[in-house]
Amino acid sequence: MNAWHWWHQGDMVTRVSAVLLLAMSVASWVVILWKAWLLRRAVAAVGRGTAAFWQSPSLAAAARDLAASDRDRLVLPLVEAAAGIAQGAPAGTLAAGGQRGQQLTRVLRDALHGVLGRLQFGQVLLATVGSTAPFVGLLGTVWGIYHALTALAGGGPVSIDRVAGPVGEALVMTAAGLAVAIPAVLAYNLFGRWIGRVEADLEGFALDLRELLLDAPASPGG
Numbered sequence: 001m002n003a004w005h006w007w008h009q010g011d012m013v014t015r016v017s018a019v020l021l022l023a024m025s026v027a028s029w030v031v032i033l034w035k036a037w038l039l040r041r042a043v044a045a046v047g048r049g050t051a052a053f054w055q056s057p058s059l060a061a062a063a064r065d066l067a068a069s070d071r072d073r074l075v076l077p078l079v080e081a082a083a084g085i086a087q088g089a090p091a092g093t094l095a096a097g098g099q100r101g102q103q104l105t106r107v108l109r110d111a112l113h114g115v116l117g118r119l120q121f122g123q124v125l126l127a128t129v130g131s132t133a134p135f136v137g138l139l140g141t142v143w144g145i146y147h148a149l150t151a152l153a154g155g156g157p158v159s160i161d162r163v164a165g166p167v168g169e170a171l172v173m174t175a176a177g178l179a180v181a182i183p184a185v186l187a188y189n190l191f192g193r194w195i196g197r198v199e200a201d202l203e204g205f206a207l208d209l210r211e212l213l214l215d216a217p218a219s220p221g222g
Contacts, residue, residue, distance in 0.1 A: 013139075013140070013143045014140055014143060014144050014147070014170075014173070017136055017137070017139055017140035017143070017173060018140065018173070018176070020136055021133060021136055021137060021140075021173075021176050021177060021180050024129045024132075024133050024136070024180050024184075025129075025133075025179075025180045027125060027129070028125065028126055028129045028180065028183065028184040028187070029183070031122040031125055031126060031187075032126070032183065032184070032187045034122070035122050035187070035191050036187075036191075038072070038119070039119065039191055039194040039195065039198070040194075041072060042072060042074055042119060042194070042198050043194055043197060043198060045070065045071075045072055045074050045075075046074050046075060046198050046201045046202060046205075047201070048069070049066060049069070049070050049074060049075030049076070050075055050201065050205045052065055052066065052069060053066065053075060053079060053205075053209075059079070059082065059083050059213075060083065062079055063076070063079050063080055063083050066079055073115070074115055074198070074202070075202070075205065077111040077114055077115055078108055078111045078112060078115070078202065078205065078206055078209060079209070080111070081107040081108055081110065081111040082104065082107065082108060082209050082210075082213055084107065085100065085103050085104050085107055085213065100213075100214065101210070101214055104209075104210045104213055104214065105210065108206045108209065108210055109206075111206075112202055112203065112206055115202060116195070116198075116199055116202070119195050119198060119199075120195060123188060123191065123192070123195075126184045126185075126187055126188040126191070127184075127188050129180060129181065129184040130181045130182075130184040130185035130188055131181075132181075133177045133178075133180040133181035133184070134174075134177045134178055134181050135177070136177055137173045137174045137175070137176050137177015137178065137180070138173070138174055138177060139173075140170070140173030140174075140176075140177070141170050141171055141172075141173040141174045142170075143170075144167075144169065144170025144171075144173060145167055145170045145171075147170075148167055148169075148170060149167075
């Protein structure tokens with residue numbers, strides 16, 4: 001099938017559907033390639049970062065080492081947040097209120113949410129493409145079949161040969177919708193597993209870090 005002929009024969013609805021599927025495909029593949037690179041690095045970087053932390057002589061030294069090595073800022077935000085509590089929150093502020101354990105829980109939770117928010121960026125787009133692209137393709141197919149049959153109705157006797165071509169061209173939209181949706185769904189599921197693994201590692205590290213600082217006295221130098 002000649003693509004130019006298909007484009008020329010289609011009306012505005014068919015063309016808009018095709019352009020929308022193309023935009024969805026480009027956007028999803030950009031996100032897929034970027035997140036595959038990011039998350040593969042993240043899975044390894046979290047392990048290296050936590051191991052380096054426990055090998056450091058102090059909290060301040062760990063923060064300095066991670067500032068140089070943790071380029072993706074996965075473990076460092078938690079350490080920096082904990083270091084701020086270890087040095088003491090500014091007096092007279094709500095941040096200084098409550099017990100030390102509550103303060104640690106709050107700052108570590110906020111830091112963890114910030115890291116996970118960056119890792120989860122793009123997941124909504126992949127889920128949206130995976131769930132809507134088949135329906136966009138189906139809309140293009142239904143509209144194309146309707147358009148083709150309407151054109152054939154006023155053009156003399158209808159035969160299978162005259163129907164097969166236009167209907168076959170319209171069905172391409174369904175295939176295009178599935179071709180856009182399937183990679184997005186597969187990537188969403190795979191990335192979800194990687195993010196869950198990183199999240200579990202960071203949550204465990206945050207818990208260990210909280211327990212460590214609860215047992216240690218606050219000191220300005222860490």
